Amino acid sequence: MGFDTQAIHAGEEPDFDGHPSGDVVVPIHLSSTFARRDVDEPTGGFEYSRSGNPTRFALEKKLAAIEGARYGLAFSSGLAAETTLCLSLLKAGDHVVAFDDLYGGTRRLFTRVFQENYGIGFSYADARDPENIKAAIRKDTKIIWLESPTNPLLRLCDIRAIAGIAHDAGARVVVDNTFASPYFQQPIGLGADVVVHSTTKYINGHSDSIGGALVTSDEELFRKLRFHQNTAGGILSPFDSFLVSRGIKTLALRMKRHEKNALAVAEFLSGHAKVAAVYYPGLASHPQHALARKQMKGFSGMLSVELKGGEAETRKFLRHLHLFALAESLGGVESLIEHPATMTHASIPPSERKKVGISDTLVRISVGIENADDLLADLDQALGTI
Ligand code: PLP
Numbered sequence: 001m002g003f004d005t006q007a008i009h010a011g012e013e014p015d016f017d018g019h020p021s022g023d024v025v026v027p028i029h030l031s032s033t034f035a036r037r038d039v040d041e042p043t044g045g046f047e048y049s050r051s052g053n054p055t056r057f058a059l060e061k062k063l064a065a066i067e068g069a070r071y072g073l074a075f076s077s078g079l080a081a082e083t084t085l086c087l088s089l090l091k092a093g094d095h096v097v098a099f100d101d102l103y104g105g106t107r108r109l110f111t112r113v114f115q116e117n118y119g120i121g122f123s124y125a126d127a128r129d130p131e132n133i134k135a136a137i138r139k140d141t142k143i144i145w146l147e148s149p150t151n152p153l154l155r156l157c158d159i160r161a162i163a164g165i166a167h168d169a170g171a172r173v174v175v176d177n178t179f180a181s182p183y184f185q186q187p188i189g190l191g192a193d194v195v196v197h198s199t200t201k202y203i204n205g206h207s208d209s210i211g212g213a214l215v216t217s218d219e220e221l222f223r224k225l226r227f228h229q230n231t232a233g234g235i236l237s238p239f240d241s242f243l244v245s246r247g248i249k250t251l252a253l254r255m256k257r258h259e260k261n262a263l264a265v266a267e268f269l270s271g272h273a274k275v276a277a278v279y280y281p282g283l284a285s286h287p288q289h290a291l292a293r294k295q296m297k298g299f300s301g302m303l304s305v306e307l308k309g310g311e312a313e314t315r316k317f318l319r320h321l322h323l324f325a326l327a328e329s330l331g332g333v334e335s336l337i338e339h340p341a342t343m344t345h346a347s348i349p350p351s352e353r354k355k356v357g358i359s360d361t362l363v364r365i366s367v368g369i370e371n372a373d374d375l376l377a378d379l380d381q382a383l384g385t386i
Contacts, residue, residue: 055241055242059074067177071215071217071222077210081234085194087232089143090120096121096123097124097144098123099145099146100355102147104346130157137171144166146174146192147176149281152362153304156295173193176198180300184299188216188217196213198212199236201329203247206243210240256298258368261367263283265303265379274308274386275305304340306362315339324336326338332366339363
Protein backbone atom coordinates (compact mmCIF):
# COMPACT_ATOMS: atom_id res chain seq x y z
CA MET A 1 0.00 0.00 0.00
CA GLY A 2 1.15 3.54 -0.72
CA PHE A 3 2.43 5.85 2.00
CA ASP A 4 -0.61 8.14 1.73
CA THR A 5 -3.03 5.22 2.04
CA GLN A 6 -1.22 3.85 5.10
CA ALA A 7 -1.13 7.30 6.68
CA ILE A 8 -4.91 7.45 6.52
CA HIS A 9 -5.96 3.86 7.22
CA ALA A 10 -3.29 2.16 9.36
CA GLY A 11 -4.47 1.69 12.95
CA GLU A 12 -7.95 2.96 12.11
CA GLU A 13 -9.55 0.14 10.16
CA PRO A 14 -13.27 0.11 11.18
CA ASP A 15 -13.61 -2.61 13.79
CA PHE A 16 -17.22 -3.79 14.07
CA ASP A 17 -16.44 -6.10 16.99
CA GLY A 18 -14.37 -3.69 19.08
CA HIS A 19 -16.30 -0.54 18.10
CA PRO A 20 -19.80 -1.62 17.02
CA SER A 21 -20.56 2.00 16.05
CA GLY A 22 -18.19 1.61 13.05
CA ASP A 23 -16.09 4.73 13.81
CA VAL A 24 -13.86 5.66 10.88
CA VAL A 25 -11.77 7.73 13.30
CA VAL A 26 -10.58 6.03 16.47
CA PRO A 27 -12.33 7.73 19.42
CA ILE A 28 -10.39 9.60 22.09
CA HIS A 29 -10.42 7.08 24.95
CA LEU A 30 -9.99 9.28 27.99
CA SER A 31 -10.50 6.57 30.58
CA SER A 32 -7.45 6.16 32.81
CA THR A 33 -8.44 2.61 33.74
CA PHE A 34 -10.45 -0.25 32.24
CA ALA A 35 -12.88 -2.54 34.04
CA ARG A 36 -12.63 -6.32 33.78
CA ARG A 37 -15.09 -9.11 34.47
CA ASP A 38 -12.66 -11.30 36.40
CA VAL A 39 -9.35 -10.69 38.13
CA ASP A 40 -7.41 -13.00 35.83
CA GLU A 41 -7.17 -10.89 32.70
CA PRO A 42 -8.36 -7.56 31.26
CA THR A 43 -11.64 -8.23 29.44
CA GLY A 44 -11.02 -5.87 26.51
CA GLY A 45 -7.21 -6.20 26.48
CA PHE A 46 -6.59 -2.92 28.32
CA GLU A 47 -5.95 -2.43 32.04
CA TYR A 48 -4.50 1.03 32.75
CA SER A 49 -3.85 3.86 30.28
CA ARG A 50 -0.12 4.23 31.02
CA SER A 51 0.41 0.59 29.97
CA GLY A 52 -1.94 0.79 27.01
CA ASN A 53 -4.69 3.00 25.63
CA PRO A 54 -6.78 2.31 22.50
CA THR A 55 -6.26 5.79 21.00
CA ARG A 56 -2.51 5.65 21.61
CA PHE A 57 -2.29 2.11 20.29
CA ALA A 58 -4.01 3.20 17.05
CA LEU A 59 -1.44 5.99 16.65
CA GLU A 60 1.42 3.61 17.46
CA LYS A 61 0.28 1.28 14.66
CA LYS A 62 0.10 4.22 12.26
CA LEU A 63 3.59 5.41 13.25
CA ALA A 64 5.03 1.96 12.53
CA ALA A 65 3.22 1.76 9.18
CA ILE A 66 4.44 5.12 7.88
CA GLU A 67 8.05 4.27 8.81
CA GLY A 68 7.78 0.88 7.04
CA ALA A 69 8.41 -0.86 10.38
CA ARG A 70 6.65 -3.34 12.66
CA TYR A 71 6.35 -1.53 15.97
CA GLY A 72 5.72 2.04 17.11
CA LEU A 73 5.58 3.71 20.52
CA ALA A 74 4.27 7.19 21.32
CA PHE A 75 5.71 9.43 24.05
CA SER A 76 4.93 12.74 25.71
CA SER A 77 7.80 14.49 23.87
CA GLY A 78 10.68 13.73 21.54
CA LEU A 79 13.01 13.93 24.55
CA ALA A 80 10.83 11.52 26.55
CA ALA A 81 11.20 9.07 23.64
CA GLU A 82 14.99 9.60 23.61
CA THR A 83 15.22 9.19 27.39
CA THR A 84 13.26 5.94 27.27
CA LEU A 85 15.47 4.64 24.48
CA CYS A 86 18.63 5.41 26.48
CA LEU A 87 17.14 3.79 29.61
CA SER A 88 16.37 0.68 27.55
CA LEU A 89 19.72 0.29 25.80
CA LEU A 90 22.41 1.73 28.07
CA LYS A 91 23.94 1.07 31.45
CA ALA A 92 26.80 2.69 33.38
CA GLY A 93 30.12 2.25 31.58
CA ASP A 94 28.57 2.01 28.09
CA HIS A 95 29.58 4.31 25.26
CA VAL A 96 27.69 6.11 22.50
CA VAL A 97 29.03 7.63 19.29
CA ALA A 98 26.87 10.52 18.08
CA PHE A 99 26.84 12.83 15.06
CA ASP A 100 28.46 16.08 16.24
CA ASP A 101 25.64 18.16 14.71
CA LEU A 102 22.55 17.26 16.77
CA TYR A 103 19.53 19.04 18.23
CA GLY A 104 20.85 20.97 21.27
CA GLY A 105 18.37 19.34 23.66
CA THR A 106 19.58 15.87 22.66
CA ARG A 107 23.17 16.85 23.44
CA ARG A 108 22.06 18.37 26.74
CA LEU A 109 20.29 15.12 27.69
CA PHE A 110 23.39 13.11 26.82
CA THR A 111 25.88 15.35 28.62
CA ARG A 112 24.01 16.71 31.62
CA VAL A 113 22.06 13.58 32.50
CA PHE A 114 23.44 10.36 31.08
CA GLN A 115 27.12 11.34 31.14
CA GLU A 116 27.28 13.40 34.34
CA ASN A 117 24.85 11.36 36.45
CA TYR A 118 25.01 7.84 35.06
CA GLY A 119 28.58 7.37 33.84
CA ILE A 120 27.78 6.77 30.18
CA GLY A 121 30.44 7.97 27.70
CA PHE A 122 29.62 10.02 24.59
CA SER A 123 31.93 10.75 21.64
CA TYR A 124 30.93 13.14 18.88
CA ALA A 125 32.08 12.63 15.31
CA ASP A 126 31.43 14.26 11.96
CA ALA A 127 29.27 11.50 10.46
CA ARG A 128 29.38 13.03 6.97
CA ASP A 129 32.33 10.69 6.55
CA PRO A 130 31.44 7.17 7.83
CA GLU A 131 35.14 6.57 8.53
CA ASN A 132 34.94 9.12 11.37
CA ILE A 133 32.23 7.00 13.01
CA LYS A 134 34.30 3.87 12.54
CA ALA A 135 37.31 5.54 14.18
CA ALA A 136 35.22 6.64 17.21
CA ILE A 137 33.75 3.19 17.95
CA ARG A 138 35.12 1.42 21.04
CA LYS A 139 34.64 -2.06 22.47
CA ASP A 140 31.94 -0.71 24.81
CA THR A 141 30.05 1.27 22.11
CA LYS A 142 26.38 0.30 22.20
CA ILE A 143 24.71 2.97 20.07
CA ILE A 144 25.54 5.04 16.99
CA TRP A 145 23.17 8.03 17.25
CA LEU A 146 22.48 9.91 14.04
CA GLU A 147 20.36 12.74 12.69
CA SER A 148 20.06 13.12 8.94
CA PRO A 149 19.56 15.84 7.88
CA THR A 150 20.91 17.43 11.03
CA ASN A 151 19.54 20.23 13.15
CA PRO A 152 20.57 22.98 12.43
CA LEU A 153 23.17 22.62 9.68
CA LEU A 154 21.30 20.26 7.33
CA ARG A 155 24.19 17.82 7.11
CA LEU A 156 23.59 14.26 5.98
CA CYS A 157 25.17 10.93 6.75
CA ASP A 158 25.08 7.72 4.75
CA ILE A 159 22.74 5.69 6.97
CA ARG A 160 23.26 2.39 5.10
CA ALA A 161 27.07 2.66 5.21
CA ILE A 162 27.09 3.57 8.92
CA ALA A 163 24.61 0.78 9.76
CA GLY A 164 27.05 -1.69 8.18
CA ILE A 165 29.93 -0.35 10.28
CA ALA A 166 27.85 -0.30 13.48
CA HIS A 167 26.48 -3.82 13.09
CA ASP A 168 29.96 -5.21 12.40
CA ALA A 169 30.96 -3.70 15.76
CA GLY A 170 27.86 -5.03 17.57
CA ALA A 171 26.32 -1.56 18.06
CA ARG A 172 22.78 -0.42 17.30
CA VAL A 173 21.94 2.47 14.99
CA VAL A 174 19.45 5.13 16.06
CA VAL A 175 18.29 7.72 13.53
CA ASP A 176 16.41 10.86 14.52
CA ASN A 177 14.22 11.27 11.43
CA THR A 178 12.45 14.44 12.60
CA PHE A 179 13.78 16.75 9.87
CA ALA A 180 13.11 14.45 6.92
CA SER A 181 9.79 12.96 8.12
CA PRO A 182 8.92 9.39 7.13
CA TYR A 183 7.41 10.70 3.90
CA PHE A 184 10.88 11.58 2.60
CA GLN A 185 13.08 9.06 4.43
CA GLN A 186 12.60 5.65 6.06
CA PRO A 187 15.76 4.77 8.01
CA ILE A 188 14.63 1.24 9.02
CA GLY A 189 14.80 0.25 5.33
CA LEU A 190 18.33 1.69 5.22
CA GLY A 191 19.50 -0.52 8.10
CA ALA A 192 18.71 1.56 11.21
CA ASP A 193 17.54 -0.33 14.30
CA VAL A 194 15.44 2.44 15.83
CA VAL A 195 13.91 5.63 14.47
CA VAL A 196 13.29 8.57 16.80
CA HIS A 197 10.82 11.39 16.14
CA SER A 198 9.79 14.57 17.75
CA THR A 199 6.18 14.22 16.54
CA THR A 200 5.85 17.84 17.68
CA LYS A 201 7.26 18.71 14.25
CA TYR A 202 6.18 17.47 10.79
CA ILE A 203 4.32 14.36 11.98
CA ASN A 204 1.73 16.35 13.93
CA GLY A 205 2.38 19.34 11.71
CA HIS A 206 0.17 21.98 13.30
CA SER A 207 2.26 23.28 16.23
CA ASP A 208 -0.38 22.25 18.76
CA SER A 209 1.02 19.11 20.39
CA ILE A 210 4.32 18.07 22.00
CA GLY A 211 5.07 14.42 21.40
CA GLY A 212 7.67 11.85 20.45
CA ALA A 213 7.95 8.41 18.90
CA LEU A 214 10.19 5.37 18.68
CA VAL A 215 9.85 2.92 15.80
CA THR A 216 11.58 -0.43 15.28
CA SER A 217 11.13 -3.78 13.55
CA ASP A 218 13.11 -5.71 16.20
CA GLU A 219 10.59 -7.59 18.38
CA GLU A 220 12.92 -8.13 21.33
CA LEU A 221 13.92 -4.49 21.35
CA PHE A 222 10.27 -3.44 21.06
CA ARG A 223 9.40 -5.48 24.17
CA LYS A 224 12.19 -3.73 26.08
CA LEU A 225 11.02 -0.33 24.90
CA ARG A 226 7.41 -1.10 25.82
CA PHE A 227 8.57 -2.19 29.29
CA HIS A 228 10.51 1.04 29.79
CA GLN A 229 7.73 3.17 28.32
CA ASN A 230 5.36 1.78 30.94
CA THR A 231 7.92 1.73 33.74
CA ALA A 232 9.27 5.27 33.25
CA GLY A 233 5.82 6.51 32.23
CA GLY A 234 6.49 9.14 29.53
CA ILE A 235 3.43 8.22 27.43
CA LEU A 236 1.48 10.40 25.00
CA SER A 237 -2.00 11.41 26.23
CA PRO A 238 -5.14 10.16 24.45
CA PHE A 239 -6.02 13.64 23.20
CA ASP A 240 -2.54 14.24 21.80
CA SER A 241 -2.61 10.75 20.26
CA PHE A 242 -5.76 11.78 18.39
CA LEU A 243 -4.17 15.06 17.24
CA VAL A 244 -1.02 13.34 15.98
CA SER A 245 -3.07 10.66 14.21
CA ARG A 246 -5.09 13.36 12.51
CA GLY A 247 -1.91 15.21 11.52
CA ILE A 248 -0.42 12.12 9.91
CA LYS A 249 -3.38 11.84 7.50
CA THR A 250 -2.20 14.95 5.64
CA LEU A 251 1.55 14.36 6.06
CA ALA A 252 2.10 13.44 2.40
CA LEU A 253 0.26 16.52 1.13
CA ARG A 254 1.97 18.83 3.58
CA MET A 255 5.47 17.51 2.93
CA LYS A 256 5.15 18.04 -0.83
CA ARG A 257 4.18 21.65 -0.24
CA HIS A 258 6.84 22.22 2.46
CA GLU A 259 9.44 20.99 -0.01
CA LYS A 260 8.16 23.09 -2.93
CA ASN A 261 8.17 26.24 -0.80
CA ALA A 262 11.57 25.46 0.77
CA LEU A 263 13.14 25.04 -2.65
CA ALA A 264 11.70 28.41 -3.73
CA VAL A 265 13.06 30.06 -0.55
CA ALA A 266 16.47 28.34 -0.90
CA GLU A 267 16.83 29.46 -4.52
CA PHE A 268 15.72 33.01 -3.71
CA LEU A 269 18.15 33.32 -0.77
CA SER A 270 21.03 31.74 -2.72
CA GLY A 271 20.92 34.66 -5.14
CA HIS A 272 20.52 37.39 -2.50
CA ALA A 273 23.32 39.90 -1.90
CA LYS A 274 22.86 39.86 1.92
CA VAL A 275 23.17 36.07 2.18
CA ALA A 276 26.58 34.40 2.55
CA ALA A 277 25.50 30.73 2.34
CA VAL A 278 22.37 28.58 2.10
CA TYR A 279 22.27 25.02 3.48
CA TYR A 280 19.48 23.03 1.82
CA PRO A 281 20.00 19.42 0.65
CA GLY A 282 17.67 20.04 -2.32
CA LEU A 283 20.08 22.53 -3.90
CA ALA A 284 22.53 21.03 -6.41
CA SER A 285 25.19 23.16 -4.66
CA HIS A 286 24.71 21.29 -1.34
CA PRO A 287 27.87 19.17 -0.90
CA GLN A 288 25.74 16.09 -0.12
CA HIS A 289 23.02 16.60 -2.73
CA ALA A 290 23.87 13.25 -4.38
CA LEU A 291 23.52 11.39 -1.05
CA ALA A 292 20.21 13.17 -0.41
CA ARG A 293 18.95 11.96 -3.79
CA LYS A 294 20.12 8.43 -3.00
CA GLN A 295 18.66 7.91 0.48
CA MET A 296 15.75 10.39 0.58
CA LYS A 297 12.66 10.70 -1.60
CA GLY A 298 12.67 14.48 -1.23
CA PHE A 299 14.39 17.28 0.66
CA SER A 300 11.85 18.47 3.24
CA GLY A 301 11.12 22.01 4.36
CA MET A 302 14.08 22.93 6.57
CA LEU A 303 17.01 25.11 5.61
CA SER A 304 19.64 27.24 7.28
CA VAL A 305 21.19 30.45 6.10
CA GLU A 306 24.39 32.27 6.93
CA LEU A 307 23.83 36.02 6.70
CA LYS A 308 26.46 38.60 5.76
CA GLY A 309 27.42 41.14 8.45
CA GLY A 310 27.42 40.37 12.16
CA GLU A 311 25.05 39.26 14.90
CA ALA A 312 23.48 42.76 15.08
CA GLU A 313 22.37 42.56 11.42
CA THR A 314 21.06 39.03 11.98
CA ARG A 315 18.97 40.17 14.94
CA LYS A 316 17.64 43.14 12.93
CA PHE A 317 16.60 40.86 10.05
CA LEU A 318 14.78 38.52 12.45
CA ARG A 319 12.96 41.45 14.10
CA HIS A 320 11.62 42.76 10.79
CA LEU A 321 9.91 39.60 9.54
CA HIS A 322 6.10 39.55 9.58
CA LEU A 323 5.06 36.10 8.31
CA PHE A 324 7.97 34.07 9.71
CA ALA A 325 7.37 33.88 13.46
CA LEU A 326 10.58 34.15 15.48
CA ALA A 327 10.12 30.93 17.43
CA GLU A 328 11.71 27.63 18.33
CA SER A 329 10.29 24.41 16.85
CA LEU A 330 9.65 23.53 13.23
CA GLY A 331 7.56 21.44 10.90
CA GLY A 332 4.22 23.20 11.37
CA VAL A 333 2.06 24.60 8.58
CA GLU A 334 3.20 28.12 9.49
CA SER A 335 6.70 29.38 8.67
CA LEU A 336 9.05 29.78 11.63
CA ILE A 337 12.54 31.20 11.91
CA GLU A 338 15.07 31.09 14.73
CA HIS A 339 18.63 31.87 15.80
CA PRO A 340 20.26 28.57 16.88
CA ALA A 341 23.16 30.17 18.79
CA THR A 342 20.82 31.92 21.25
CA MET A 343 17.73 29.72 20.99
CA THR A 344 17.60 25.98 20.11
CA HIS A 345 21.34 25.35 20.52
CA ALA A 346 22.12 27.80 23.34
CA SER A 347 22.71 24.89 25.76
CA ILE A 348 25.77 23.81 23.72
CA PRO A 349 28.93 25.59 24.98
CA PRO A 350 30.12 28.34 22.54
CA SER A 351 33.41 26.52 21.85
CA GLU A 352 31.51 23.36 20.82
CA ARG A 353 29.11 25.40 18.68
CA LYS A 354 32.06 26.99 16.94
CA LYS A 355 33.72 23.62 16.35
CA VAL A 356 30.57 22.25 14.68
CA GLY A 357 29.95 25.43 12.65
CA ILE A 358 26.97 27.06 14.41
CA SER A 359 27.85 30.75 14.03
CA ASP A 360 26.15 33.86 15.44
CA THR A 361 24.92 34.78 11.94
CA LEU A 362 23.25 31.42 11.28
CA VAL A 363 19.45 31.40 11.07
CA ARG A 364 17.31 28.29 10.73
CA ILE A 365 14.10 28.44 8.71
CA SER A 366 11.14 26.07 8.84
CA VAL A 367 9.31 26.88 5.63
CA GLY A 368 5.54 26.52 6.03
CA ILE A 369 2.85 25.84 3.47
CA GLU A 370 1.73 29.44 2.89
CA ASN A 371 1.80 31.10 -0.53
CA ALA A 372 5.46 31.04 -1.62
CA ASP A 373 5.35 34.55 -3.14
CA ASP A 374 4.22 35.98 0.20
CA LEU A 375 7.10 34.22 1.96
CA LEU A 376 9.70 35.51 -0.52
CA ALA A 377 8.32 39.06 -0.23
CA ASP A 378 8.58 38.94 3.57
CA LEU A 379 12.18 37.68 3.48
CA ASP A 380 13.09 40.29 0.87
CA GLN A 381 11.71 43.24 2.86
CA ALA A 382 13.44 42.06 6.08
CA LEU A 383 16.76 41.58 4.28
CA GLY A 384 16.30 45.11 2.89
CA THR A 385 16.54 46.49 6.44
CA ILE A 386 20.11 45.29 7.04
N1 PLP B 1 14.96 15.85 17.72
C1 PLP B 1 15.01 16.94 16.94
C2 PLP B 1 15.72 16.87 15.62
C3 PLP B 1 14.41 18.13 17.35
O1 PLP B 1 14.47 19.22 16.56
C4 PLP B 1 13.76 18.17 18.62
C5 PLP B 1 13.12 19.41 19.11
O2 PLP B 1 13.30 20.47 18.57
C6 PLP B 1 13.75 17.01 19.41
C7 PLP B 1 14.34 15.86 18.92
C8 PLP B 1 13.09 17.00 20.76
O3 PLP B 1 11.72 16.91 20.62
P1 PLP B 1 10.65 17.52 21.68
O4 PLP B 1 10.83 19.01 21.65
O5 PLP B 1 9.34 17.06 21.12
O6 PLP B 1 10.98 16.94 23.00
